[in-house]
Amino acid sequence: MRVSELVATSGVPLATVKYYLREGLLMPGKPTSATQSTYGDEHVERLALIKALAGAGLSIDRIGTVLRLIEHPKASLFETLGRAIAELPPYDVDVPDYPRAKAALEKLGQVYDPRFVAVAQLERALRAAEEVGIAMTDERLEVYGRHIRGIADYDLSLMPDSVEAAVEYAVIGTAVYEPVITALRRLAHHDIASALERPEQ
Amino acid sequence: MRVSELVATSGVPLATVKYYLREGLLMPGKPTSATQSTYGDEHVERLALIKALAGAGLSIDRIGTVLRLIEHPKASLFETLGRAIAELPPYDVDVPDYPRAKAALEKLGQVYDPRFVAVAQLERALRAAEEVGIAMTDERLEVYGRHIRGIADYDLSLMPDSVEAAVEYAVIGTAVYEPVITALRRLAHHDIASALERPEQ
Numbered sequence: 001m002r003v004s005e006l007v008a009t010s011g012v013p014l015a016t017v018k019y020y021l022r023e024g025l026l027m028p029g030k031p032t033s034a035t036q037s038t039y040g041d042e043h044v045e046r047l048a049l050i051k052a053l054a055g056a057g058l059s060i061d062r063i064g065t066v067l068r069l070i071e072h073p074k075a076s077l078f079e080t081l082g083r084a085i086a087e088l089p090p091y092d093v094d095v096p097d098y099p100r101a102k103a104a105l106e107k108l109g110q111v112y113d114p115r116f117v118a119v120a121q122l123e124r125a126l127r128a129a130e131e132v133g134i135a136m137t138d139e140r141l142e143v144y145g146r147h148i149r150g151i152a153d154y155d156l157s158l159m160p161d162s163v164e165a166a167v168e169y170a171v172i173g174t175a176v177y178e179p180v181i182t183a184l185r186r187l188a189h190h191d192i193a194s195a196l197e198r199p200e201q
Numbered sequence: 202m203r204v205s206e207l208v209a210t211s212g213v214p215l216a217t218v219k220y221y222l223r224e225g226l227l228m229p230g231k232p233t234s235a236t237q238s239t240y241g242d243e244h245v246e247r248l249a250l251i252k253a254l255a256g257a258g259l260s261i262d263r264i265g266t267v268l269r270l271i272e273h274p275k276a277s278l279f280e281t282l283g284r285a286i287a288e289l290p291p292y293d294v295d296v297p298d299y300p301r302a303k304a305a306l307e308k309l310g311q312v313y314d315p316r317f318v319a320v321a322q323l324e325r326a327l328r329a330a331e332e333v334g335i336a337m338t339d340e341r342l343e344v345y346g347r348h349i350r351g352i353a354d355y356d357l358s359l360m361p362d363s364v365e366a367a368v369e370y371a372v373i374g375t376a377v378y379e380p381v382i383t384a385l386r387r388l389a390h391h392d393i394a395s396a397l398e399r400p401e402q
Contacts, residue, residue: 048333177345189286190319
């Protein structure tokens with residue numbers, strides 16, 4: 001397809017497509033003349049991926065890092081996934097130590113790598129809960145841990161086999177489904193609270 | 202306690218305490234002279250609550266709205282909770298219609314109010330998932346819905362009886378535990394991926 005069709009199909013404006021081409025985020029099309037190139041499905045898919053990552057709050061630099069990890073994964077899938085997920089927000093997480101996260105993860109019996117930003121993220125969130133008087137308890141950790149494990153098991157059961165596709169699935173699945181999960185929890189609260197208020201029904 | 206002690210106990214700087222007093226977010230202390238007042242535990246608790254709400258990204262105006270709802274709840278707990286939770290981010294959610302959210306909530310058999318911002322939030326998240334090729338399926342919705350329901354049931358089972366305390370618990374619990382849940386999901390993915398990579402163990 002011509003670039004005008006790529007713009008129409010992807011919904012990404014021409015100036016943005018050109019910018020992604022210049023930045024190397026979008027692979028070049030196949031030249032058909034000195035000034036024109038032709039594009040394929042892989043360009044449409046790449047633009048959807050860039051759009052999703054940008055929508056999840058990633059800067060152009062971070063999107064580039066994720067795309068390079070998809071194109072050139074590290075030897076270990078585990079490491080590649082960890083690095084790619086670390087490019088997703090939140091970033092302003094800086095904790096000198098992570099005693100609460102460590103205790104929680106050990107109670108859950110999980111393997112973890114403290115360099116993985118989600119550990120610091122968990123530490124900060126657990127500290128905030130403590131400060132406002134709703135500290136994590138063993139019971140809440142057991143309930144949350146069990147249900148989140150159920151969700152994560154399902155997520156991983158659908159992970160594609162190829163490393164490239166797996167990294168893409170993991171990054172996009174994390175970025176795109178976190179707001180689904182938080183919205184569903186708010187709506188479940190709402191539904192349960194409404195039933196509490198109308199016990200006669 | 203004197204204001205200096207309130208500052209030390211709460212960890213909120215004096216200038217900020219004075220600002221909250223001026224804005225009416227913090228109730229005045231009991232005057233002990235023309236220029237001095239004395240403060241109690243309710244001030245320490247209020248400052249922790251303001252800190253938590255500010256930490257969750259709420260503006261001063263929105264914090265004021267939440268505090269007024271806690272102090273003067275509406276006739277219905279359901280409505281009060283809905284209004285208070287609506288003050289939490291994200292805000293930039295504007296959808297003309299919500300076909301995906303409607304279908305999902307009906308499949309889950311949940312009561313919902315389309316004016317509740319989480320409906321729009323869910324619509325936007327489901328649309329984003331669709332655009333990147335990981336659209337919500339019936340199976341994923343069933344798995345996610347069941348586990349999120351388990352978490353929400355637990356949350357609500359601990360909700361205090363008084364309306365004031367219930368609103369505070371719901372707002373803070375939503376704001377503070379969403380990052381706990383998303384961090385735990387990332388860490389569960391990491392743990393499961395690490396086990397996949399070392400099948401011999």
